[in-house]
Amino acid sequence: MNSMYYQFLKDHYGYDGNNVYYRGQFIQWSSEVGNFVDPIFGNINGLGPLGYYDPESKKYYPNGKESKPSAMQVFELAKSIGTSLSFEQVGYDNNGGLAYFVYGPSYSMGYLAFNVTTNPILINFSYFIITPSGQGGPEWEAYVGAAASVGSELYYSKTYGTWMGKNFKIYQQTWGGNGIAGGKNKFGKTTSNGFKWAGRLVGAYSGYRTIEQRVNGEIGTGWMLAELSTTGVSTFGGLYGAAWGIGWEAGRFITSMEWYQEAKFNFWYNRWESQVGPPSQSNEALWYYFYQNYKP
Amino acid sequence: MMNVFYYYYYLFYTKVLPDNQPHSTVIFTLSFTFSLIINGIVNVVFAYLFGVSLRKWEMIGIFAVITLLMYLAYYRSGKGKKIVTEKPKLFNSNKISIILTALLFLLGILALFLQADITKSILDAR
Numbered sequence: 001m002n003s004m005y006y007q008f009l010k011d012h013y014g015y016d017g018n019n020v021y022y023r024g025q026f027i028q029w030s031s032e033v034g035n036f037v038d039p040i041f042g043n044i045n046g047l048g049p050l051g052y053y054d055p056e057s058k059k060y061y062p063n064g065k066e067s068k069p070s071a072m073q074v075f076e077l078a079k080s081i082g083t084s085l086s087f088e089q090v091g092y093d094n095n096g097g098l099a100y101f102v103y104g105p106s107y108s109m110g111y112l113a114f115n116v117t118t119n120p121i122l123i124n125f126s127y128f129i130i131t132p133s134g135q136g137g138p139e140w141e142a143y144v145g146a147a148a149s150v151g152s153e154l155y156y157s158k159t160y161g162t163w164m165g166k167n168f169k170i171y172q173q174t175w176g177g178n179g180i181a182g183g184k185n186k187f188g189k190t191t192s193n194g195f196k197w198a199g200r201l202v203g204a205y206s207g208y209r210t211i212e213q214r215v216n217g218e219i220g221t222g223w224m225l226a227e228l229s230t231t232g233v234s235t236f237g238g239l240y241g242a243a244w245g246i247g248w249e250a251g252r253f254i255t256s257m258e259w260y261q262e263a264k265f266n267f268w269y270n271r272w273e274s275q276v277g278p279p280s281q282s283n284e285a286l287w288y289y290f291y292q293n294y295k296p
Numbered sequence: 297m298m299n300v301f302y303y304y305y306y307l308f309y310t311k312v313l314p315d316n317q318p319h320s321t322v323i324f325t326l327s328f329t330f331s332l333i334i335n336g337i338v339n340v341v342f343a344y345l346f347g348v349s350l351r352k353w354e355m356i357g358i359f360a361v362i363t364l365l366m367y368l369a370y371y372r373s374g375k376g377k378k379i380v381t382e383k384p385k386l387f388n389s390n391k392i393s394i395i396l397t398a399l400l401f402l403l404g405i406l407a408l409f410l411q412a413d414i415t416k417s418i419l420d421a422r
Contacts, residue, residue, distance in 0.1 A: 158314055192316075200324060204356070207408060208335075208352045208355040208356050211355065211411060212412075214412035214413065217416065221413055228408060228409060
């Protein structure tokens with residue numbers, strides 16, 4: 001079995017030591033078709049593995065075909081995913097064939113990797129989708145939660161003894177307001193309460209959404225705990241919690257940007273290249289190691 | 297028992313984290329705590345017996361129903377304000393009341409953080 005692919009499944013789905021599960025259903029490996037029945041891989045717009053090479057048994061399992069698919073077939077299928085795919089030659093496979101790293105569509109932030117030969121017969125390839133750390137969990141909810149906390153504190157803060165009028169000016173609570181600023185209680189407190197309750201409701205929604213995502217296997221335990229904690233803190237933690245939520249979301253936003261992922265990949269690529277040299281047959285194993293272990 | 301939880305949640309939101317709408321906040325947070333526990337139990341039982349889990353809107357629905365019941369029982373009826381003047385305690389002990397209220401809150405937090413993993417592991421094992 002392809003260890004990297006299996007590791008991917010183990011990391012993203014349930015695993016009992018023998019079998020991989022998704023939502024209680026065994027993800028079936030079929031040597032006949034050379035594929036798992038896999039909900040994520042079914043989402044790659046129809047691109048499924050053309051076959052699979054088992055390094056342990058040294059047997060090739062095509063997709064129900066006797067003949068091995070050509071490299072061109074792989075390219076054509078990969079291109080059918082979308083026009084934003086780009087290919088970068090990164091090294092050679094065991095038979096001296098070219099190895100490519102394929103960047104998936106930017107919106108999915110996915111990466112696809114396989115090794116192909118130039119003969120042109122596919123002897124071994126593997127692909128994996130790596131979602132950036134910024135995906136999963138609450139998105140707009142955390143923004144709204146943080147905005148609600150800030151808004152609530154701005155319009156009426158018991159902590160700071162201030163309130164904000166209709167003219168967006170901050171006043172001390174010793175002053176009750178006028179026609180321009182509105183009333184301290186009638187406008188400031190009421191608006192503040194509106195923000196507060198919006199934030200709380202969004203927080204509750206976000207919490208249950210995160211639980212559902214974890215049960216569905218869309219996010220890992222660590223990510224779930226971080227999201228639930230952050231949602232709670234940003235929604236119920238007042239001004240400091242709101243600041244935490246904003247920082248958290250800013251980090252998520254940056255790490256999900258394509259330029260960030262590219263810059264990060266280039267940094268580690270250059271660093272690895274300076275240590276082991278450019279990809280070649282002599283250091284192929286080291287480059288294979290790099291691509292196996294690189295995580296966006 | 298519920299009255300005691302209500303009163304100590306109220307004390308928390310007036311003395312520890314003061315809120316300008318303590319009664320509404322107590323109803324919301326107490327309902328959320330109970331909904332987490334109930335949803336957690338339902339999820340685990342359903343996963344074990346039927347191999348299914350609640351979707352987010354079903355869990356939110358349970359939360360909404362609990363909130364509505366709490367609103368009718370404590371806010372609309374005026375019982376919440378009455379409780380604050382009565383100051384109910386468990387076994388007439390302030391300490392025991394605080395401990396049990398803290399345990400309820402802890403149970404809610406545990407349900408929040410653990411129910412998904414427990415449910416998932418049961419579903420995965422089926």
